[in-house]
Each structure stands twice: as C-alpha cells, then as structure tokens.
Amino acid sequence: MTRKWIYPVLLTGLFALLIRLSLPAGCVYGSTTDWLSQHTALAETIRTAMLEQKTLLPTYLSLGGGSNGFQFSYYGYLRPDILLGCLLPAVSMYKIVIAYALGGYLLSVLLFYLLLRRHNLSGFDSFMGSVLFLTASCFFHTHRQLMFVNYMPFLLLALLAVKKSPRRMPALLPLWMLLICLHSFYYAPACFVVIGWYWAWLSGKYFFRPWFVSCALGGFMAFALLLPTGLSILEHRRASTSGDAGLATFFEDFQSLLYSSYGLGVTLIVLYLVILGVAIRKYRAISLTFLLLFLWGGISYLLNATLYARAKILMPFLPLLLLHCALILSDLKNGRERWQLWPFPLLFAVIFRYLHKSYWTLVLTDFIFLLAVVLLAMAVSEERAEASEGVTSMPGSRLRYLLSRFAFLCLLIIPCLFFLRSASKEEFVTQADMDAALDKPALALYTDSLYRYDSLVHPLVNGNREASSVRSKSSMYSSVYSNEYSQVYYDYLKTPVQINNRLAILTANNPFLLNFMGVRYLETSPSHVPAGYRVLWEDGKTAVSENTSVLPTAYLTTDTMTDTLFNRIKGWEQAEALTRTTVIPESEADASTISGKVSTKNADGWHTEIRYYQPLWSSKEIPATVQLTTTGDIKNRSYDLKVSRDSTVTLTFKQPIQKQLLLLKFDVVNHTGKAVTITINGVKNKLSAPSAAYPNGNEAFQYQFLASAEKELTKLKIKLPKGHYTLRNIRFGLLDASVFQEKSWNSVESLDTEKNEILACRASTDEDTWFVTSIPMQKGMTLFVDGEKTDLVTVNTAFAGARLTAGEHEIRLCFDPPGMKAGIWISMLAGIVWLSLLIFQHFHANKERH
Structure with missing residues (x-):
C-alpha cells in the first residue's frame, strides 16, 4: 500500500467500525419512524408506480384517496437509488436505500478528505478534519431523514470542481447541482449558497457570473421535477405550525452547531477553533460569519423559505465549516499560530446552558477533555520555524513530536463518543419488524378499482406502503397534502389523530371513514376485525376482511345537501351528514337534488338521528395506580387523573349495545410536558407534547364504536398513560347502524x-x-x-x-400534473444549453493548446 492511501483506508475502517458499533444486533439500518413509514415505504411505492405507469415521473399515486404524484417527489422522484430499484425489481427497496445511503456517506467522507488535501493540508491534518466530518451527528439522518444529508457527496463534488477551476465555470458543475436538486430540492438553495460562498472565498468578485450561470443551468435542468413539485406545494401550502420568532430567533446555546443531530452536531473543538479564528486576521471574517450563521436564527428562517427558523437547513455548511477549522488546526499544529486559553470562559458560558440536559456529563467531559488537550498541545507544541535541512534534531524532539500527534488524536475521541451517543438514541427497525412490514397476506384479491384496500396493522408503517393501480389507499404520510382532504378526514369524519402531528393521514377504525372512503378490504389483527367486515383470510397475526356495503369511490346520487347548510351543523352531525347525503355547492343546488333528509321545519335545516346518551355501568375496574378526582354534575363531569404508571380501566355496560354506533368525545387538558395517548377498545388518540416538532393540537379526543347483532359492545377497555391530565366535556351519542345504508346511490x-x-x-x-x-x-x-x-x-x-x-x-x-410538460421542455432546453457550453469549452481549450 502506498503512503497516500493510508489515511483513506483508515477513514474507511473507522467508518465501518462506527456504523457497526452504532447498529444494535438484529436491527436494520433505519429508524422506526420516518425512515420506515416515509422514506423506504414511499421509495417502494414510487418504484411500483414507475414500473406500472412506465415512466420516470409518475403523474398520480393511489395514496391519500388519489394524489398528484409530485406531492411525494421529495421522497425519490428521479433519485438514482429509486432508478436503480426499477432495474432490480426483485430486490427490496429498503436494501437499496440502505446501500445507497451508506455508500453516499462514505463517499462524502473520502471526498472531504480529498478537498482538504487540495488545500495543501498534510495527510495527517486532512485525516483529523475528515474524522470531525465523519462523526458529525447530522449524519444520524442516513438512517432517519435521508434528504437532510444525501446530497452531500454531490455538494463536495461541486466544491472540488470549483477548487479546480475557480476562474470559470467548471464543466461538470451544473451536473452536480442537478443531482443536488434531485436528491434534496429542499436543501438545494442552501447548497447553492455554500458553493457561491466557497467560490467567492477562492476567487473574490470573479465568482458571481460563473456561479450564477451554473446555478441557472443546474436548476433549470431539474425543472422537470422542480416546476410540477413547486406548483403542487403552492396548491397545498399550509401555514407553519412553528412557534418560532422568525428573524428574531437566536440559538443562544449554539444548538445549531453543537451536539444535536438536527443541527450540524459537532463538538466543542469546532466552536473553539471558530472563536479562536476571530483573533487571527486571515481567518477573522470567515469566523465571524460562521458565528453569525450559527447564532442568529434569521438566516435559517430565510433558508427555510420563512416557514420556521430551524437549524437543520444549515447542514450543507458543514464542509466549509470543517475546512475552515481544519486550516486553523493545521496552523496550530505546525506552530504558525498559537494555542490560546481565552476562548474557554466563552465555551463554558455556552455549555452551561446544557446543564439540565440528559447528556450534561458528556458535554462537561467534552469541555474538560478539550481543555486538557489544549494544555498538552501548548506544552509540547512544535517550534514555529522548522529546522533547516541538515541541522541535527535536538534531544527529545521525537518525543515532543509523538506527544503532539497524540494530543491531536485525543481531540477525535469525544466526537466519536457523541456520534455513538446520537445513534444510541435511535429506535432502529428490527429485522423482524422489517420482515413483518414487508410481509404480504397469502391471499390473491381482485381489488376493484372502485374500492380501496387499507391497513389497521401499524397504520403509520403501512400508510404509504403497497399503493398501486389496483390497491388504492385512503392513507398517506407526506409533508405536502391536500388541506381539504385532511379536514374531511379529521375534522368532519372525526377520525382519531394517532401520532404527534396531523401531517400523517392514517387509517383508523372509524366506521364513518371506512364507509365514506370505500375501504372494502381491510387488514387488521384477527381480534380487532371491525363490525360489518367478514374475514377472508388470517394467519394468526393478520386478518384480511371485506365489507361489501361501503360506498364505492365513484357513484351516482340525487341525495344531496348544500355546503351552506353543512357548514351550519357541527360536531358528529357533520360525519352523519356526509354518511347520509352528499354535500354540493349552494350555487349548484336545485329542488330536484336536495335530499328529503334536509328538514325545512328545523331551524337549522337538518334533522339529525344522533341521540345523546348517558351510559350506565354494571362494573368499573379502576386500578390503584389511577388516582381519580371527580368534579361537576352528572351532565358536565370532569375527571382529574394522576396515573403513576401505564394502566387500564375497564367499564362494563349495564346493557350491551347492539346494531348501533356509539360515539364518544372528551377534551383533554395536559398538566405535564409529555404526550397523552389514550386507547379505547384498540382505537388510539394522541395529544402531542408541547415540544413536538409539529404539535397536533388534538385536545378533543373522538371515538366511534360500531356494534352489530353478532358483535355487541359490552365494555370500554381504556388504556391510560402515565401522567397528570384532566378529561372534561365528556359526551356520548348513539346512532343506528342503518345510517350506513341510508344514502341513496346507484353504482357505475x-x-x-x-x-x-x-x-x-x-x-x-x-x-x-x-x-x-x-x-x-x-x-x-x-x-x-x-x-x-x-x-x-x-x-x-x-x-x-x-x-x-x-x-x-x-x-x-x-x-396531468400542472407544470410537468413545461418542466420537461425547460429541462431539455437547459440540458442542450449545457451540452453546447461543454462542446464550446472543449473546442476553445483545443484551440488554446494549438
């Protein structure tokens, strides 16, 4: 092995070791949250759509009742690993995603090492900088939010191209910018800013024109993706749920830079070097810029398109930050600059804000370790001027050299520990869970295109999975979704909110929903098959059942009511109205289409069949772990609950309920900072913690339980979480099960x-x-x-x-997705322009040689 390959081989070995140590035995390299339910599930669904529609840009996905495919383009349209999956349809998409993510991660580390070497840093100095890059906690997202970091190798290729040709546009730069857009168009603007800043860093004012042309070509070549995606986002735009202060946001504890996997996730050595750089003239401007970038959240707010001021958007700045730090560290190591102790009071003021964090001990260790290493480095630092050739080494110089290298290598210990700590907080998918998610029922169904197939088995995991032209789903989980559809799903049909946010539109055991959305086929556990469904197949863990009475996805009807009247009724009556009639615009209504269910005698114009109900209990089983305080009268009773551990309360009806739909609603007041999840008879509602990234605000818990003649409702089994919360405004209602046959309709x-x-x-x-x-x-x-x-x-x-x-x-x-055809033409034209420029540069270069 030649000397120049030693450090790349060491980096590859350290990469393999850290990945192996971070992954628990029996687990798959991916999280149980976003990675499993969004990134791999949608990759599989997008691949299926590409193969079925015979196109690289599927226009339509059968998720969320049927959606513009570009609502999901963030998760893989035109991404190379998805395209590779189309060539290998027999290989599970999750395996391709893992291989591609890890391959891109390792390639990024090696390219960063090459970038440092191109800046004339020694192999040892480049190795140190590359280890800091490798251990940055933001790479946590190679197994969670892939698009936070999967553009990194192409960003580094772009920086290397600029380094090679800082005075004119590098030939391949638009290609790397195109690939950045295809991998993560959300991060593309920040990446383009990073490339421009680096270009200005190298060539001063000469950067702007070639940078602008490169950005234009790279962006326009991606327009087949960007234009229809942008129009879809604008169509379904929503207000931010963030409580950020926008331009007035500050990251006082530098959480944008330090430790967090939702920031850059580096350790104190980086902040020390940036602060120290302020005192060094040639590094001062860049150090001050980085301090502003990571302290003031206004830049993050702007780069996040004014949605919120969150540090995740700063991840593309990691290469430039660590390049800057590596240059300073090299100067310190080689005696060109002096180590200083004055930054440590500032560092301690920063880490003091982490005092109450669970990892405070490790943060304090980071501070003490850094201080010790700096003191050691100061004690054994090398002479400023290198010994002239031929001068005999002074006694002890070899020892000083070894101690100096040892001091620098010690700086890499804490970053590795924090990398492993971040990984230890991940809920990795077990291989058994992965196999279960991919396991398909051994049942061949002819799924009519006029009906849907949904799953109550792990609804989050399966919400985006297995959608195809013959298996349409009502569920979806994407950051871009129809607000109107979500409103029908949750607000009108009263579907329980099951996770921390309402971005996920998840199937639930809600008879109103299952009937209205035409869910004819349903996966459940064998013990939780809803009333009205007949089991077709089961294997002990999963059952597939069918309900032939649900509404199809298309039908004819004259049974209507106006939207003006619909907006006047509230609560359960809106779900009832959608079940019994069809809502049409007031402007389209006439006497021939208004339903007889609309009462002209009633002041509100609507005659409800819901009967409000006060249940009587034959028994109440309340464990000692539930401390219950009751206030109010029988009609307006509130229950203050202090639950010492997760517990189950069982209430048995004095008279079982048959052939009726039991409705239950209550408000939840949370007295702690933790989430509240209450599951009743297998139906889950959740109020997210106030600190959740996208808090769901689900303070009104809604439940519906359908009882048939064969499957009567005898009890409510209520699973309560540990915590302190109050249940108030408790209301019960009854509706005859025949409500699901009341709508008059004709099939197509x-x-x-x-x-x-x-x-x-x-x-x-x-x-x-x-x-x-x-x-x-x-x-x-x-x-x-x-x-x-x-x-x-x-x-x-x-x-x-x-x-x-x-x-x-x-x-x-x-x-036809708006903007898709125009986007394709723009991409083709930009591609032609780029190729023309390549040909021109080639002939111009040949002409100069001759």
Whole structure:
C-alpha cells in the first residue's frame, strides 16, 4: 500500500467500525419512524408506480384517496437509488436505500478528505478534519431523514470542481447541482449558497457570473421535477405550525452547531477553533460569519423559505465549516499560530446552558477533555520555524513530536463518543419488524378499482406502503397534502389523530371513514376485525376482511345537501351528514337534488338521528395506580387523573349495545410536558407534547364504536398513560347502524383506464343526477363525459364530482400534473444549453493548446 492511501483506508475502517458499533444486533439500518413509514415505504411505492405507469415521473399515486404524484417527489422522484430499484425489481427497496445511503456517506467522507488535501493540508491534518466530518451527528439522518444529508457527496463534488477551476465555470458543475436538486430540492438553495460562498472565498468578485450561470443551468435542468413539485406545494401550502420568532430567533446555546443531530452536531473543538479564528486576521471574517450563521436564527428562517427558523437547513455548511477549522488546526499544529486559553470562559458560558440536559456529563467531559488537550498541545507544541535541512534534531524532539500527534488524536475521541451517543438514541427497525412490514397476506384479491384496500396493522408503517393501480389507499404520510382532504378526514369524519402531528393521514377504525372512503378490504389483527367486515383470510397475526356495503369511490346520487347548510351543523352531525347525503355547492343546488333528509321545519335545516346518551355501568375496574378526582354534575363531569404508571380501566355496560354506533368525545387538558395517548377498545388518540416538532393540537379526543347483532359492545377497555391530565366535556351519542345504508346511490361500471386517466366508468341514469367520487379535487384534473370536456365540481367539500343528465354516459377522469410538460421542455432546453457550453469549452481549450 502506498503512503497516500493510508489515511483513506483508515477513514474507511473507522467508518465501518462506527456504523457497526452504532447498529444494535438484529436491527436494520433505519429508524422506526420516518425512515420506515416515509422514506423506504414511499421509495417502494414510487418504484411500483414507475414500473406500472412506465415512466420516470409518475403523474398520480393511489395514496391519500388519489394524489398528484409530485406531492411525494421529495421522497425519490428521479433519485438514482429509486432508478436503480426499477432495474432490480426483485430486490427490496429498503436494501437499496440502505446501500445507497451508506455508500453516499462514505463517499462524502473520502471526498472531504480529498478537498482538504487540495488545500495543501498534510495527510495527517486532512485525516483529523475528515474524522470531525465523519462523526458529525447530522449524519444520524442516513438512517432517519435521508434528504437532510444525501446530497452531500454531490455538494463536495461541486466544491472540488470549483477548487479546480475557480476562474470559470467548471464543466461538470451544473451536473452536480442537478443531482443536488434531485436528491434534496429542499436543501438545494442552501447548497447553492455554500458553493457561491466557497467560490467567492477562492476567487473574490470573479465568482458571481460563473456561479450564477451554473446555478441557472443546474436548476433549470431539474425543472422537470422542480416546476410540477413547486406548483403542487403552492396548491397545498399550509401555514407553519412553528412557534418560532422568525428573524428574531437566536440559538443562544449554539444548538445549531453543537451536539444535536438536527443541527450540524459537532463538538466543542469546532466552536473553539471558530472563536479562536476571530483573533487571527486571515481567518477573522470567515469566523465571524460562521458565528453569525450559527447564532442568529434569521438566516435559517430565510433558508427555510420563512416557514420556521430551524437549524437543520444549515447542514450543507458543514464542509466549509470543517475546512475552515481544519486550516486553523493545521496552523496550530505546525506552530504558525498559537494555542490560546481565552476562548474557554466563552465555551463554558455556552455549555452551561446544557446543564439540565440528559447528556450534561458528556458535554462537561467534552469541555474538560478539550481543555486538557489544549494544555498538552501548548506544552509540547512544535517550534514555529522548522529546522533547516541538515541541522541535527535536538534531544527529545521525537518525543515532543509523538506527544503532539497524540494530543491531536485525543481531540477525535469525544466526537466519536457523541456520534455513538446520537445513534444510541435511535429506535432502529428490527429485522423482524422489517420482515413483518414487508410481509404480504397469502391471499390473491381482485381489488376493484372502485374500492380501496387499507391497513389497521401499524397504520403509520403501512400508510404509504403497497399503493398501486389496483390497491388504492385512503392513507398517506407526506409533508405536502391536500388541506381539504385532511379536514374531511379529521375534522368532519372525526377520525382519531394517532401520532404527534396531523401531517400523517392514517387509517383508523372509524366506521364513518371506512364507509365514506370505500375501504372494502381491510387488514387488521384477527381480534380487532371491525363490525360489518367478514374475514377472508388470517394467519394468526393478520386478518384480511371485506365489507361489501361501503360506498364505492365513484357513484351516482340525487341525495344531496348544500355546503351552506353543512357548514351550519357541527360536531358528529357533520360525519352523519356526509354518511347520509352528499354535500354540493349552494350555487349548484336545485329542488330536484336536495335530499328529503334536509328538514325545512328545523331551524337549522337538518334533522339529525344522533341521540345523546348517558351510559350506565354494571362494573368499573379502576386500578390503584389511577388516582381519580371527580368534579361537576352528572351532565358536565370532569375527571382529574394522576396515573403513576401505564394502566387500564375497564367499564362494563349495564346493557350491551347492539346494531348501533356509539360515539364518544372528551377534551383533554395536559398538566405535564409529555404526550397523552389514550386507547379505547384498540382505537388510539394522541395529544402531542408541547415540544413536538409539529404539535397536533388534538385536545378533543373522538371515538366511534360500531356494534352489530353478532358483535355487541359490552365494555370500554381504556388504556391510560402515565401522567397528570384532566378529561372534561365528556359526551356520548348513539346512532343506528342503518345510517350506513341510508344514502341513496346507484353504482357505475368500471372500465379500463388509458394514458393519463385515473378513473374510467360507464354510468346510466333515468334522471339528472350527480356523479360523485371520493378522489380529492386537485388542479390538473379534467373530466370527459362521452368524449366532451365537462366542468368538475367540488363535492363533499374536497372531492371531484359533476352534474350528469339522464341517459347512459361514458365517464373518464384524467389528470396531468400542472407544470410537468413545461418542466420537461425547460429541462431539455437547459440540458442542450449545457451540452453546447461543454462542446464550446472543449473546442476553445483545443484551440488554446494549438
């Protein structure tokens, strides 16, 4: 092995060791939260859509009732590992994702080492800087939020290209910028800023023109992805749930820089070097810029497109930060600059803010260790001027050299420990859990395109999984979603909120939801098959059941009410109204389409069949771990609960409930900083902790329990979490189970779809009627009736529908994502311009040689 390969080999070995030590036995390299439920699940779903639709840009995914595919493009459209998955369809997508993530991580470390070497740092100095890069806690996201870091190798290739050619546009730079956009368009603006800053660092004012041209070419070549994605984001934009102060945000404890895996996640040695750089003239400006960047949250706020001021957007600055620190460290090691103790009071003031953190002991150890190493380095520092050639080494110089190297290597211990600490906080997926998530029921179903297939088995894990043209799902988990669809799902149909945020639209055992969204096939555990469903298959762990009475995803009806009336009714009655009738715009209503269920005698115009109910209990089983205080009268009773550990309360009805839907609602007041999750008869509601990244605000818990003649409701089994909280405004209601057969509707005949069609059917009616779907309305939809374009109307507040005249009709609902065709043309044109520039540069270079 030649000398120049020693340090890359050592880096590769250290990388393998740290990854091995961070991964528990029997686990897969990925988290049980976002990695499993979003990144790998959507990678599999996107690959399936690519293969089915025979395109690299699927226009439509059968998630969330049916969605613009570009709502999910952040999770893998045109990303190389997904494209590789299309070439290897027999290989599980999660294996390809893991291999690609780890490969990109290692490549980033080696490219950063090369970048340091290009700045004339020695192999040892470059190795030290590269270890700091390798151990940065932000790389935690190679097994959680992939897009936080998966652009890193292409960012480093861009920096290396600029280093090689700082006076003109590097030939391949637009390609690296394109790949940054394809891997993580959210981080692309920050990456482009980093490239521009580095270019200015190298060449001063000459950087702007070639940098701007490179950004334009790289960005425009990605427009096939960026334009339709941007239009989708604008269509479904939502207000930020953040409580940040925006431009007035400050990271006083430098959590944007230190320790956190949602910042850069480096240790005190980096902050020490940046502060020390302020006292060194040639490093002063850059050090001050970095201190401003990591102290003032306003820059993060701007880079996050004013959504919130969060440090995660600063991760692309890691290479420049550590390059800056490596240069200072090299000068200190080689005696060109002096070690100083004056930064330590400032460092202690920073770490004192971590006093009450669970990892305070490790933070304090970091401070003490750094101080000891600096003192040791000061004691054995090398002479400023190197000995001239031929001068005999002074006695002890070899020992001083070894002690100096030892002091510097000691600086790498704490970063490695913090890297392992961050990994130890991850909930890695076990191989058994991964196998269970991928396990498919051994049941061949012909899933009619007019019905859906959902899962109550780990709804978060399965929310984005297995969607295809024949297995449409009502669930989805993406940062871009239809606000109107989410409102129907949670606010109108009263579906329980099961996790910390409402970004995830998850299937739940809610009879209103399952009926309305046409969930004919349902995966559950064998002991939790909902009433109305008949078991088709089970294996002891999972059961697949069918309900033939749910509404299809498209049907005809004259049973309607106006949106004006719908908006006047509240609470459970809105779920009841969507179940019994169809909501249409006031402007489209006439006497022929208004349902007889709408009462002209009632002041509100709506006659509800919900009966408010006060249950009687034959027994109450309350464990001693639940301390209960009751206030208020029988109609407005509140229960203050102090639960010393997770407990179960069982309430048995004096009279079992049959053929009715039991409705239960109560408000939760949380008296602690922890989340409150209450599960009743297997149905879970959660109020997130106030500190959650996207708090769900779910203070009103809603439950619905359907009892049939065969499956009567005899008790409520209530699982309470440890904590202190109050349940108040408790209300029960009853609704006859026949409510699910009350809506008058006629079926349509499914037809094969073609090209960009998402629904094709044949309908026959003897009178003017409404064509109703449970496919969310979105821009890009076009309806053709008998070959003629027909106006679409929003029905049930969020879904596509239309008026039909009497007769037989062929109906085809088409979808073209807004901006996709224009984006493809722009990408092609930008690609041609880039290739033309390459050819011009090639001939110009040949001309100069001759």
